[in-house]
Structure formats: structure tokens, C-alpha cells
Amino acid sequence: MTSASSTDRLRDEPLVSRRSLVASGLALVALAGLAPATQSLAAAPAGEAVVPFKVALAQADLDDLKRRLAAIRWPDPEIVPDRSQGIRTEPMKALMAHWRDKYDLRRIERELNAYPHFKTRIDGLDIWFLHIRSKHPQAKPMIMTHGWPGSVLEFVKVIGPLTDPTAHGGTADQAFHLVIPALPGFGFSGKPSKPGWTHQTTAHAWSTLMRRLGYERFVAQGGDWGAIVTTLMARDHVPGLDAIHLNFPIVLPAKLPTAPTPQEAAAIAALKLYSDTRSGYFHEMANKPQTTGFLLSDSPLGQAAWMYDHYVDATESGGVPETVLTRDEILDEIMLYWITNTGASSARTYWENRNFTFTAIPLDIPVGISVFPGEVYLPPRSWGEAAYSKLIWWNYPPKGGHFAALEQPALFVDELRNCFAKLPAA
Numbered sequence: 001m002t003s004a005s006s007t008d009r010l011r012d013e014p015l016v017s018r019r020s021l022v023a024s025g026l027a028l029v030a031l032a033g034l035a036p037a038t039q040s041l042a043a044a045p046a047g048e049a050v051v052p053f054k055v056a057l058a059q060a061d062l063d064d065l066k067r068r069l070a071a072i073r074w075p076d077p078e079i080v081p082d083r084s085q086g087i088r089t090e091p092m093k094a095l096m097a098h099w100r101d102k103y104d105l106r107r108i109e110r111e112l113n114a115y116p117h118f119k120t121r122i123d124g125l126d127i128w129f130l131h132i133r134s135k136h137p138q139a140k141p142m143i144m145t146h147g148w149p150g151s152v153l154e155f156v157k158v159i160g161p162l163t164d165p166t167a168h169g170g171t172a173d174q175a176f177h178l179v180i181p182a183l184p185g186f187g188f189s190g191k192p193s194k195p196g197w198t199h200q201t202t203a204h205a206w207s208t209l210m211r212r213l214g215y216e217r218f219v220a221q222g223g224d225w226g227a228i229v230t231t232l233m234a235r236d237h238v239p240g241l242d243a244i245h246l247n248f249p250i251v252l253p254a255k256l257p258t259a260p261t262p263q264e265a266a267a268i269a270a271l272k273l274y275s276d277t278r279s280g281y282f283h284e285m286a287n288k289p290q291t292t293g294f295l296l297s298d299s300p301l302g303q304a305a306w307m308y309d310h311y312v313d314a315t316e317s318g319g320v321p322e323t324v325l326t327r328d329e330i331l332d333e334i335m336l337y338w339i340t341n342t343g344a345s346s347a348r349t350y351w352e353n354r355n356f357t358f359t360a361i362p363l364d365i366p367v368g369i370s371v372f373p374g375e376v377y378l379p380p381r382s383w384g385e386a387a388y389s390k391l392i393w394w395n396y397p398p399k400g401g402h403f404a405a406l407e408q409p410a411l412f413v414d415e416l417r418n419c420f421a422k423l424p425a426a
Helices: 004-010 018-024 058-072 089-102 109-111 150-162 199-212 225-235 262-277 279-285 289-298 298-313 327-342 342-351 381-387 407-421
Strands: 050-052 115-121 125-132 142-143 176-181 216-221 242-247 367-370 391-395
Touching: 018 242, 050 142, 058 089, 058 298, 058 327, 089 262, 089 298, 089 327, 089 367, 109 150, 115 262, 125 150, 125 199, 142 199, 142 407, 150 176, 150 327, 150 407, 176 199, 199 225, 216 225, 225 242, 242 407, 279 298, 279 342, 289 342, 298 327, 298 342, 327 342, 327 407, 381 391
Parallel strands: 142 176, 142 216, 216 242, 242 367, 367 391
Antiparallel strands: 050 115, 115 125, 125 176
16 A cells, blocks of 8 residues: 555655555445335446345355355464464354354344445446434434445444434434445445546545435545545545544654654554554455455355454454454354455455555544544554644544444444534534
8 A cells, every 4th residue: 555655755764664554554315214125236226326225135145155154174273372373263163153053144134124225326336325314304414434344334333323312312413314335345335347446436436425315515434444535535625525533544644753752652663563463464455356355255264264353453352352242243244245245346445545555644624533542553643633734533532443333332422423513513
């Protein structure tokens, strides 16, 4: 994800290697009430229509998954007593046993179909999205974007509190209408068949989506790749965007400090640790996504291990994600990638955006930042103030990691409420 200019800069930087910055670049209104109609995966909405969608998993696909789960061939176990060689065999065997013996394979079908969701075609590609309107007429429209290995499922725990705050300890003026799309190549969104669907392309597609749904003004939220899509929406001043909130800030200074403060030094050290020990997935998908796709498309064990490794590293769980998420919640995410066969198409997101850097992008619209303690790095507020001329919120919540909405939904909701309360009343 590093540009040529960033590469040249890092040749002279003693605190962060070129590799570390490369790796750190992560670096209807009328339709809302319609009952979704069943639609096959191959079906495509015509033109600019917004078409109700319903997940209907094929029994043959579930039977095939059961067969594969029953026939796993395990590698030899690791030869070290820690995670320095990757995920340990014991927790993987426990996860796969749960998938095989206890997990309800139709669980995500019911969970997703509990919400109104739709498809529409933008720039020749089908975009799948949840659209939940609040009962409060003055609710703020908000588009929320996930990353990898996340999905729209990341946000299911916060849908109720954000759309119906009066039923969840809030007030009517804290209500949001939510639009939660799946990135191109993820979930039931279309899979790009040619190069070009970068995050900048997606940023403008999201603006089209909001206008198509009748929202003239809106705010946006994102983490992981979703933070980059959201940042690019703000940088490009897409029509209708009033403010953004990020739980994965892109604020690395263009020139690293020669005499860093303790907090700056800790942030730089965290990025180097990420680069040295936790970014293998990033390099592989940015360079050889198709190779990765072959492995993920044919083996549920491969798909699960590839994703579970990230939950081990990126949750605030001490390497045991089951302490902050249930096995069912972890498998929901894995299952969505498996059943839609999006191992390769989601990996190509890294290839498409491999030249992006984590260097701060100056923004001049209102920006809110929440830095959860288990995040990849904890940047100082001064970096945000240097990048964002209208920084309206900067906070360090007490708990949570990279998947904040899934790990700590109540804290995540509070962050969004507090952030967007700083905006002037409509």
C-alpha cells in the first residue's frame, strides 16, 4: 500500500522500515418497508432499481460444507509453545469442531433476513446493503462500511441502539437511519470482473447509493478498509457528506518525528510490530490474491484459519477472541465468506489498493475519531489535529479492539452518539 514517494521518504527514516509503512497502510425511503423477495445469487438488479433481497442458502451448498468439515486433513502441530508460528492447533480444532457439530449453518440466513436488505447496480456492479430506517423522523442518515475480514455482520449489535435509541437508553435526537453496504467482492455484493474497483471508486459509489435512497445529507462511519473508504469520501467531498467518524484513523505524519514523544514512540513501535509479526496476510493478498483465493475457496479449514488468525491478533482479547466474541459470532463472519465464495474477490481488494499509504490525508470536513485500546496502534491526538482541520471528537474508549462494533457495541454506540452530537442541528 505504499506509493513511490513514501518509499523514498522511508529510506532515510530510522524509526520505521519501508516494510513497516507498506504493511501499516491499511492500511427508498419507500422501499424500506417492503418485504424482501427471495433472490438467487446470480440474479442482478436491472438498471438503477433498488431490489429487495433475501438470503436463501442452498441446501446442496450446506451439505457440501458438512462433507468438507467431516473430512479435514490437519497439518502437523506447531513445534513451538507460543503463537510465533501462527495459530495454534488446539484452538483451531475447537473452532472447527464447533462449526461441524454445534453451529447452525442457517444462522446467518435468519440473522440477515431479520433486517430489510437490498441490491442495486452502481457502475455496472451489484451492491448489496442493509437499510434500516429509524422510527424517529429527524434521524441522521449514516452509511457504515466494514473491512476485512469483516462484513455487514460487524454492525448487527449496534443497529438497534442506533436506529431506536429511546429503547436503548438514548434519546430521539440520537437516532440514525442506517445504510450498511457490503464492499465490492464481499458478501452478496457483486464481484468485480476487471481491475479498477479501488476504494476511491467505492467512495463515490457510496455517495451514489445514498442519493439513490433519497438521502441528500448524511454522515459516514468506517473501520479498517471502511475507514479508508470513508476518508476518501471526505477527501473528495462526495455530494451530501456532512461529517465522518473513524475507529481506525489514518493519521501517520508525512515525516516521522525525529524526537518522538513517548506516545508517538509507542505508536511507531506498534506499527513496526505489526509489520514484523502480523502483516503476512496483507502482503500475500496485496501481491498474490488469486493464489490466496485458490486456498480459501476449496477448504473451510483454510478459510477459517486465514480469518481466525486476524481475530486472534486484532481483538482486545489477549489472543483468545472467544473471551470477547462467541464462537458463533466468529463463525458467522467465516460462514458468510465461505457460502459466497468470496475468498479471492475479497483478497483482490488488497491488490487493488496496494499503493495506498497510511500517511495522513488532510480533511477539511468535521471528523470524529475513536481509538480503541486493542487497535493496531494508538496515535496521539496531535497527529489527528495536524491532519483534520475540523476535528470534532477524539477519544480513547476503555475497552475494544479492531472490531469495535462487534466487540464492544455499547461503547461503540456511545462514541458515535457523542461524535455526531457535535454537529449543528439540521
